[in-house]
Amino acid sequence: MTGTDSSAVVVLHDLERRFGDFVAVNRINLSVQRGEIFGFLGPNGAGKSTTIRMLCGLLTPSAGGGSVAGFDINTAPEQIKERIGYMSQKFSLYEDLTVEENIDFYAGIYKLPTARREERKRWVIAMAGLEEHRQSLTGTLSGGWKQRLALGCAIIHEPPIIFLDEPTAGVDPISRRSFWELIYQLADAGVTVFVTTHYMDEAEYCDCLGLIYRGELIALGTPEELKGAMTEELVEVACEQPQEALFIVEGLPGVQHAALFGRGLHVVTARAGEAIPVIATALTAAGLRTGQPERIVPSLEDVFVSLIEARDRQTAPQVEVAR
Amino acid sequence: MFTRLKTMLIKEFIQILRDPKMRAVILIVPMVQIIIFGYAVNTDVKHIATAIYDLDNSVPSRELAARLQQSGYFDLVARVGTTDEIRDLIDHGRVKAAVQINHGFAATIDAGRTAPVQVIVDGSDSNTARIVLSHAVKIAGNFSDQLLLEREVRRRGASWQPAEMALQSRTWFNENLESRNYYVPGVMAQMVLIVTMMLSAMSVVREKEIGTMEQIIVTPIRRWEFILGKTLPFALIGYLNVAMVTTLAVFWFDIPIRGSLLLLGAATGVYLLSTLGFGLLISTVSHSQQQAMMSAFMFMFPAMLLSGFAFPVENMPESIQYLTWINPLRHYLVIIRGIFLKGVGMEVLWPQIVFLALLGGSILATAVYRFRKTVS
Known part of the structure; x- marks a missing residue:
């Protein structure tokens, strides 16, 4: 992962954005290869959208820079705009226009030649499954349709790079799944996809992940790399009263952190072998009915929760002072 | 392009x-x-609601009232018997102007002296008040001239012609204002x-x-x-x-x-x-x-x-x-x-x-x- 890679189509170099005293994005470095699906993860307010907006030329960086499709984001935002598609978390088509009118509008704004216009319009309508709703007002469509139409309009000019800012927020699981199938198809065709999300299952679909927290990039790598990078060992405890169990487990020696997870707990330990008997004994002593604690392979969610917790422990005193 | x-x-x-x-x-x-x-x-000021307080009730006082009414600018909507009534009508906005003709109006004119006539206007709208006053002054002036003329004619005979100046006014662009x-x-x-x-x-x-x-x-x-x-x-x-x-x-x-x-x-x-x-x-x-x-x-x-x-x-x-x-x-x-x-x-x-x-x-x-x- 170096910025000098010749096949990198999105490069961030010490990218920084401040709003007054607040540092929204703090010196981020990363690069995305052609045809890659890059997942940009982080809690709300971490700086995901701010970063994407700087890459799309919607915000000017306060310091540092980067390039998209070979153009400098500081000096050539308009050239970048010709080569990217962007879809924001907020539905941003005209609700008072019909499906066809919206498509025609973006086809015109991107100056598609007349011959290609019809072909692309058919493609968008077929992709979004809107054959029956060409003349419907966009405002009357359901969320999944709107989102696919928005994607269609954003990529009507077949850009080589697509930025998606939480594209699946507020969309039902089935629509989400078919949306991701579409993203795979695009990536297979060589399109680079830069997507932000906070759904961990979606993160698993990505070729490469970056975790941003409080404006800083705290992890970067493939999903497997990130899971492997977790030095702590994870123990799962199934139990019927997880709230009470959590209270007990958190204070035990050898336990670094514990969190509710489904119908049980995920406990981060330095060494699982030593912690399991301690946990089992403590819970039995407290009279809680639990299953046998066992060591599990961490999911991405475990990895990120652990990374964020670690970062909080490290910076919390400084943050308190700063405020 | x-x-x-x-x-x-x-x-x-x-x-x-x-x-x-x-x-x-x-x-x-x-x-x-x-x-x-x-x-x-x-901003045309016409048909101003006016009260009349005629203490004289003589031929010339009624003539003056009639002239005000006929001008189209004043509507005599109330006849009052006391000055308090005038105050009351103006306070309530029922009239914008009041004309008071004192007792002895006709007698003073007949005696060849100047007879005063009181005009009271509601000055809260200064622009309208100014226009009302100018209409009143014009009508009273015309009436006064007429009285003067009749007196001279009676004195010098019917063939007498007064020497006077006539103002010929023309308004351009908006002829009827x-x-x-x-x-x-x-x-x-x-x-x-x-x-x-x-x-x-x-x-x-x-x-x-x-x-x-x-x-x-x-x-x-x-x-x-x-x-x-x-x-x-x-x-x-x-x-x-x-x-x-x-x-x-x-x-x-x-x-x-x-x-x-x-x-x-x-x-x-x-x-x-x-x-x-x-x-x-x-x-x-x-x-x-x-x-x-x-x-x-x-x-x-x-x-x-x-x-x-x-x-x-x-x-x-x-x-x-x-x-x-x-x-x-x-x-x-x-x-x-x-x-x-x-x-x-x-x-x-x-x-x-x-x-x-x-x-x-x-x-x-x-x-x-x-x-x-x-x-x-």
Whole structure:
């Protein structure tokens, strides 16, 4: 992962954005290869959208820079705009226009030649499954349709790079799944996809992940790399009263952190072998009915929760002072 | 070259015409307003409710009352018996004026002396009061002259002719001094200001609010393409309004239009340039429709008061007169009254037209310059 890679189509170099005293994005470095699906993860307010907006030329960086499709984001935002598609978390088509009118509008704004216009319009309508709703007002469509139409309009000019800012927020699981199938198809065709999300299952679909927290990039790598990078060992405890169990487990020696997870707990330990008997004994002593604690392979969610917790422990005193 | 502009225009027109409320605002509201204002907005002072307190009740006192009534300016709506009643009627606004003729009015005139007549007016509206007084003075003066004349004729014989001066007055451009002729074109100018400025002030900021702005500015659209795409439809609506309202003014209210319609069209063009320019400037710097609406009002209110629509610019302090130069309404009023009433052309109106063009051009350029294809 170096910025000098010749096949990198999105490069961030010490990218920084401040709003007054607040540092929204703090010196981020990363690069995305052609045809890659890059997942940009982080809690709300971490700086995901701010970063994407700087890459799309919607915000000017306060310091540092980067390039998209070979153009400098500081000096050539308009050239970048010709080569990217962007879809924001907020539905941003005209609700008072019909499906066809919206498509025609973006086809015109991107100056598609007349011959290609019809072909692309058919493609968008077929992709979004809107054959029956060409003349419907966009405002009357359901969320999944709107989102696919928005994607269609954003990529009507077949850009080589697509930025998606939480594209699946507020969309039902089935629509989400078919949306991701579409993203795979695009990536297979060589399109680079830069997507932000906070759904961990979606993160698993990505070729490469970056975790941003409080404006800083705290992890970067493939999903497997990130899971492997977790030095702590994870123990799962199934139990019927997880709230009470959590209270007990958190204070035990050898336990670094514990969190509710489904119908049980995920406990981060330095060494699982030593912690399991301690946990089992403590819970039995407290009279809680639990299953046998066992060591599990961490999911991405475990990895990120652990990374964020670690970062909080490290910076919390400084943050308190700063405020 | 104009693909994007054309695309913007198509989209704007679909959006404007699809919304029934918008259609009403554009097509019906201006017509209704001009009809209402055409009747309501005028400063002609006629039929003033007047009380009469006649203590003399003689032939000349009744004659004076009759003359007031017949002039058309005074309606004698009340006969009172005490001065307290006059106070009461004026306090309650039932009469605007009162005439008191004292006991001995006829006897004093017969004795060849000057008989006083009291006129009381409600001065809370100073302009109306001044006009009422001048009418009263004129009527009383005429009556007095008549009395004088009759006396002289009786003394010198029927063949006597007085030596007198006769004032021959003629009013140009508005022969019957119909205040409607003066105000209706002004109302039209104000309406165009309100409609075009409001629409353009809302246009850009509305896209910011509903979130479509972000999607537009991430496309390679150029600033001028976007701004012009937002402006031209409203310019067309402005023209449509001028055409509709002019038709109504001429055929409904019989307002004369003596100048060139072509010049009216050209002048409207440069006027729209500045009203739309100010509106767009407001829209590009505002963050919400509410903010844009308030800003537009803050502009329009002084623009109307300092335009010469109701209060002549010449009567304002000199420093404020300079300030009115940046007011597009002020210049358009001169042009529109010049074309409607005076029938003058470019040879007289060129300074206003040139100034409007400069004002509109620079404001629109500022709006394009201030418009950023970034979010903040």
